[in-house]
Amino acid sequence: MQALISAHSGLRWIALLLLLLAIFNAFTAKSYEKKHRLVNLFTMITFHIQLLIGLVLYYNYMTPKIGENWMENDASRFFGMEHISGMLLAIVAITIGHSKSKKGADAAAKFKAIKLWYVLALILVLAFIPWPFRTELGAGWF
Numbered sequence: 001m002q003a004l005i006s007a008h009s010g011l012r013w014i015a016l017l018l019l020l021l022a023i024f025n026a027f028t029a030k031s032y033e034k035k036h037r038l039v040n041l042f043t044m045i046t047f048h049i050q051l052l053i054g055l056v057l058y059y060n061y062m063t064p065k066i067g068e069n070w071m072e073n074d075a076s077r078f079f080g081m082e083h084i085s086g087m088l089l090a091i092v093a094i095t096i097g098h099s100k101s102k103k104g105a106d107a108a109a110k111f112k113a114i115k116l117w118y119v120l121a122l123i124l125v126l127a128f129i130p131w132p133f134r135t136e137l138g139a140g141w142f
């Protein structure tokens with residue numbers, strides 16, 4: 001379980017970097033190239049891996065707590081409810097954005113989908129990552 005937590009925690013940086021790069025491309029690129037499509041795709045794949053690892057962690061994190069007053073504890077309420085709901089919405093937004101960018105008729109339409117949906121996802125991800133400065137959550141930088 002510790003290995004999965006470390007993988008999930010470390011992969012956050014790759015997920016964030018890819019997401020930022022995809023958004024940067026959408027706002028700055030002049031034409032839509034294969035490398036842009038690949039960054040959009042790898043962003044979605046990384047977030048889906050986070051989803052899978054996260055669900056395993058969730059199952060193992062929450063199951064032992066059922067019956068306790070987990071909603072009254074900051075950390076277990078955050079991971080058991082806020083983190084999972086916020087991240088699920090972010091991953092849905094990324095999946096919609098990726099699909100719409102694939103279907104877009106031209107570069108402008110493809111990048112527009114990324115500007116809207118990936119930026120929305122970024123806001124959610126930044127809001128619902130257990131940052132180390134939220135000391136009550138007990139999570140680290142890696």
Ligand code: HEM
Binds near residue numbers: 005012015061
């Ligand atoms: C719906 C998808 C997700 C689920 C269900 C989920 C679930 C969880 C759970 C249950 C934990 C607590 C682990 C524990 O301490 O036992 C956790 C921690 C964490 N999650 Fe997620 N997660 C999801 C998506 C994400 C995403 C997309 C990111 C970042 C891009 C992320 C970043 C983190 C970080 C940084 C931690 C703290 C790890 C540590 O303790 O150092 N999660 N997640």
